Amino acid sequence: PPHREQEEKTGSSTVQNLLFRLGEKEKAAFAFPYYTYQFAYPERFRSQFVDELPEGAAQFDILCSHMRLDLAQLRQVMPQNTVFFTLLRDPVRTFESVFSYFTATVPAFAQAKAAAAVARKSALSVFLESPESFWDPGEIRNGLAKNPMCFDLGLNSQGWNASWPEDLAQLEDAFQLVMIAEHFDESLVLLGALLGLDHEDLAYVRLNARSAGSVATLDEGTVGRLRSWNALDVLLYDFFLQLFWEKAELYGLDRLERDAALLREAAERLRQTCVARRGVPPGDLEDLLRPWQTDTATVVGYELRANLSQQQQGRCVRLTLPELQYHAHLYFLQYGRDMRSAPTLFTRPPPVDKGEHGIHLHRGGEHLRGKDGRGT
Numbered sequence: 001p002p003h004r005e006q007e008e009k010t011g012s013s014t015v016q017n018l019l020f021r022l023g024e025k026e027k028a029a030f031a032f033p034y035y036t037y038q039f040a041y042p043e044r045f046r047s048q049f050v051d052e053l054p055e056g057a058a059q060f061d062i063l064c065s066h067m068r069l070d071l072a073q074l075r076q077v078m079p080q081n082t083v084f085f086t087l088l089r090d091p092v093r094t095f096e097s098v099f100s101y102f103t104a105t106v107p108a109f110a111q112a113k114a115a116a117a118v119a120r121k122s123a124l125s126v127f128l129e130s131p132e133s134f135w136d137p138g139e140i141r142n143g144l145a146k147n148p149m150c151f152d153l154g155l156n157s158q159g160w161n162a163s164w165p166e167d168l169a170q171l172e173d174a175f176q177l178v179m180i181a182e183h184f185d186e187s188l189v190l191l192g193a194l195l196g197l198d199h200e201d202l203a204y205v206r207l208n209a210r211s212a213g214s215v216a217t218l219d220e221g222t223v224g225r226l227r228s229w230n231a232l233d234v235l236l237y238d239f240f241l242q243l244f245w246e247k248a249e250l251y252g253l254d255r256l257e258r259d260a261a262l263l264r265e266a267a268e269r270l271r272q273t274c275v276a277r278r279g280v281p282p283g284d285l286e287d288l289l290r291p292w293q294t295d296t297a298t299v300v301g302y303e304l305r306a307n308l309s310q311q312q313q314g315r316c317v318r319l320t321l322p323e324l325q326y327h328a329h330l331y332f333l334q335y336g337r338d339m340r341s342a343p344t345l346f347t348r349p350p351p352v353d354k355g356e357h358g359i360h361l362h363r364g365g366e367h368l369r370g371k372d373g374r375g376t
């Protein structure tokens with residue numbers, strides 16, 4: 001059974017979608033959060049955050065919802081032969097994405113934004129001029145404000161300390177694969193080899209991407225400041241990037257490139273079949289396919305072709321289904337009830353409010369279930 005640790009803003013929704021599709025097809029038992037679609041994030045993961053084992057299942061097969069990692073607690077939930085993998089992204093791009101997406105929810109970022117309005121500068125540049133002045137390390141909602149990838153992996157993300165190398169070595173032992181977003185297709189090939197998946201299983205579309213207008217261009221000075229503020233994320237990334245290339249060499253570099261090319265072809269075929277328009281702004285998307293938005297970032301989605309067969313429709317909707325909608329759908333399939341909502345510190349509420357929520361999800365669910373004739 002795979003377990004994927006979800007890293008904020010690294011491309012993890014794209015990998016999660018793949019596991020959702022795979023798990024749904026195989027009727028896997030998902031270890032879902034008791035509340036909502038994330039494990040009480042940004043608290044450290046605890047086994048009691050997981051909902052009950054579904055009826056008839058002897059163990060959980062897949063766990064892939066948002067969490068801040070605690071390996072020991074996670075091992076209490078998942079079977080012994082679980083494959084652990086996660087995904088890292090260039091720390092500069094990750095931080096820029098985290099900053100843009102969570103400007104309003106991370107207090108350190110929100111304060112920088114307020115100061116920027118006065119100074120008539122960008123919030124990110126004001127933050128990077130003196131990050132320490134905005135950053136209160138005692139405030140848990142500031143977890144993502146510095147070294148967000150280390151934070152999500154449960155490492156000490158606030159500064160270097162003596163146990164860091166050992167903590168890193170533990171992660172190296174625990175994860176069979178650490179994927180690298182900059183080599184996404186090659187990472188997927190290695191994942192496929194690990195889980196016994198073929199190119200068709202691995203075909204994907206890029207999910208949760210911001211519109212071009214939401215992505216900041218970074219000059220050299222900004223990149224330098226981002227790297228020094230997130231120095232531990234840089235260390236983490238460089239360490240696992242090197243490990244990634246060692247794994248790639250073991251697989252065979254030529255073979256990896258050949259397989260990545262085949263995967264790209266399979267993915268492109270599926271995109272040609274399914275997608276009429278990519279990069280579609282939220283206002284143009286129906287509820288079912290509209291990704292969750294924040295106040296500060298526009299996240300784009302996909303419009304499907306109009307004349308799909310029933311079977312294609314089932315596959316294409318799932319391929320492009322945003323995280324919350326797919327999570328809610330699978331939760332409903334697994335338990336026969338709606339996902340529980342609960343306020344968390346980082347509230348990203350369900351896509352529509354409570355009253356409509358059920359109707360929307362049922363409609364979404366029926367749409368999904370009806371179109372491919374799976375039925376529940």
Ligand SMILES: Nc1ncnc2c1ncn2[C@@H]1O[C@H](COP(=O)(O)OS(=O)(=O)O)[C@@H](OP(=O)(O)O)[C@H]1O
Binds near residue numbers: 215
């Ligand atoms: N395949 C692939 N390769 C490279 N990058 C990718 C891929 N898929 C998604 N992305 C980018 O990842 C960002 C979204 O990350 P997450 O899905 O992890 O976000 S979230 O934490 O779950 O909200 C988001 O980055 P930004 O657009 O910079 O915000 C996506 O564009």
